[in-house]
Amino acid sequence: MTERLIDFYNDYLDHVMTRRWLRLFLYSSLAQGDMAPNYIAAIITRLLETIVDEAAAEQRLEVPADPALKREIGWTLHGAISHLAIRRRIYQAANNYSERATVTLTVGGFIAGLPALLNSLDDTVDSSQ
Numbered sequence: 001m002t003e004r005l006i007d008f009y010n011d012y013l014d015h016v017m018t019r020r021w022l023r024l025f026l027y028s029s030l031a032q033g034d035m036a037p038n039y040i041a042a043i044i045t046r047l048l049e050t051i052v053d054e055a056a057a058e059q060r061l062e063v064p065a066d067p068a069l070k071r072e073i074g075w076t077l078h079g080a081i082s083h084l085a086i087r088r089r090i091y092q093a094a095n096n097y098s099e100r101a102t103v104t105l106t107v108g109g110f111i112a113g114l115p116a117l118l119n120s121l122d123d124t125v126d127s128s129q
Contacts, residue, residue: 001058001106002107004109005051005055006103013084013103017085022085025085045071047074048071048073048075049074056114059115061118076110076117080106
């Protein structure tokens with residue numbers, strides 16, 4: 001699972017999260033266009049749920065039944081990768097550390113931290129209350 005996620009996010013950064021696409025996505029969002037909400041609803045929502053389901057299954061962990069909570073867990077990984085692209089391609093923040101190595105670091109942290117994150121859910125208060 002870890003290698004598949006690393007490969008997926010490296011491809012995602014190379015082919016989707018380009019400077020041009022990010023600019024379009026961000027400008028559309030600032031103009032209150034439907035691009036971001038539609039993209040998130042049509043593609044990202046299912047992606048996040050699948051990542052959490054698959055990563056948890058590989059580690060024999062139970063996932064929350066609440067799809068909104070499952071997506072928030074997935075956003076911890078996807079958001080970090082997305083912000084990496086924004087930092088490097090929009091902000092043009094200089095960093096000598098390789099983007100690919102950063103993806104490996106980020107995915108590894110998500111996979112390693114997933115048991116602690118899922119086990120901590122018993123201690124959290126339901127956000128809908």
